[in-house]
Amino acid sequence: MSIQVHLDRLLAERGMTLTELSERVGVTVVNLSVLKNGRARAIRFSTLTKLCEVLGCQPGDLLSYRQG
Numbered sequence: 917m918s919i920q921v922h923l924d925r926l927l928a929e930r931g932m933t934l935t936e937l938s939e940r941v942g943v944t945v946v947n948l949s950v951l952k953n954g955r956a957r958a959i960r961f962s963t964l965t966k967l968c969e970v971l972g973c974q975p976g977d978l979l980s981y982r983q984g
Contacts, residue, residue, distance in 0.1 A: 920980045923952040926971050940970045 927937060934952065938945045943963055950956050964975055971978070 918982050918984065919954075920982055921951055921954055921956070922978055922980065923948070923967075926973060926978060930971060932971075937967075937970060941966045 927934065934945055934948055938948050941948070941963070943966075947956075951959065964978070967973075967978060968975060
């Protein structure tokens with residue numbers, strides 16, 4: 917997929933676990949894992965908004981596009 921998810925990097929930079937993020941965002945660990953591993957087919961704007969709020973980032977920090 918051409919959309920890259922940088923959840924691992926953001927979690928490491930903030931010293932946060934996937935479990936902690938799950939609790940703070942209100943999304944299951946399984947769903948966050950699917951997103952983190954690049955297997956998600958879609959993301960709700962409400963989920964993206966909450967991720968950005970909790971991680972203190974912009975959507976472009978979390979997602980990027982790679983041609984090819």
